[in-house]
Amino acid sequence: MAHKPTPLARAGVLIAGMVLLQALLVMWFAWPAEKAAPRDLPVIVAGSTQATTAVVDGLRTKRPGAFDIYTVPDATAADADLRNRFAYAAFIVGPTGLSLHVASAASPAVSTLLSQAAQQMGNGHPVTVTDIVATPADDPRGAGFSAAFLPLLLTSLACGAALLFLVRSHSVRVVGQIAFAVLAGGIAAGAMHGIGVLTGSYLATAGVIALLALAVSATVAGLGAAIGKLGIGLGALLVFFSGNPISGLASAPELLPAPWGTIGHFLPPGAGASLLRSVAFFHGAGVAQPLWILVNWAAAGLVLTAIGHFRDRAKAPESDMHATRDAAMLPGRTAHVAEHAALDQRALRSTNAIEPRPGTHRTAQVPTLGS
DSSP states (O other): OOOOOOHHHHHHHHHHHHHHHHHHHHHHHHHHHHTOOOSSEEEEEESOHHHHHHHHHHHHHHSTTTEEEEEESSHHHHHHHHHTTSOSEEEEEETTEEEEEEOTTTOHHHHHHHHHHHHHTTTTSOOEEEESSOOOTTOTTSHHHHHHHHHHHHHHHHHHHHHHHHOOOHHHHHHHHHHHHHHHHHHHHHHHHHTTSOOSOHHHHHHHHHHHHHHHHHHHHHHHHHHOHHHHHHHHIIIIIITTTTSOSSSOGGGSOTTHHHHHHTSHHHHHHHHHHHHHHSTTTTOHHHHHHHHHHHHHHHHHHHHHHHHHHHHHHHHHHHHHHHHHHHHHHHHHHHHHHHHHHHHHHHHHHHSOOTTOOOOOOOOOTTO
16 A cells, blocks of 8 residues: 655645746746846947947947947938837937937837946047936836736636636637726736826727737636646746846847747737837837737737637537436436345344343243143
């Protein structure tokens, strides 16, 4: 007989496992921030060919591999590219020297980093920094924007898991996911606009948040419907535990070690953050790729839910067959049980006839003389 572990041993294994998991999560969440540095970060150098050559060579020499540099003829062209999200910043080489144009709404962390780098390139002269697409006045460092994403991801994940456990109908689950996404988008966008974290169109930002919520909840519920409880863990791993730290939400994908920044951009948190920035701050510039990514995640989750539905329907005839067989065998089983019950009753009556009742005595009849 196998020896079962004691409760103390089970508790020890559980605690050791949770502590190990905690250590791994702490390292995974802290690691991207600790390793943040520019890697092929798109920047512009604007000015005449002769003037820009020295700046381009200086950037490439001082930070090899840090910048993906291209040139434009003037500041007007550079500003247009910043508004279209082609680059994070532009070094402008003009008659009075070097200046820097940034789009802090794309990434406050990148704007700060490049502003410091520009001051070092000024040869002792201050470098003017102009913010072409600024973050909201109530959230200048983008901290509120980043912080608001965590509850969006957690509640969407929880909704997908709850629908999977509490609702048996696959079609009702899909309706529930869509209803949750619409409500979450409307309420979250209203809250974020209300505290000054978002600008731009309310309806457009609400639509983005709704799509993000649907992508997350549908992925978790779909994986759970298709492969069982393991799917919930896999969904949580994809959309939160893995996707959140490498999303570039608080920095930028180009600040993360390769290839994690690229991978994070193709997961729901990274795509959702990029799409929301484009809609809220850049009038829709650069929406195509993150929009397509989120739509595919949402569609994949709904398809997995449909797979779970048809799989359950395929199991139904087999269950019905077993139920029919059991019903057909029921009369025979009933007769068999009744026969045994009758035998038991006869045996009980015989026993009662032989044994005297409590408090009574049997008297043997002794024949007498003359009788």
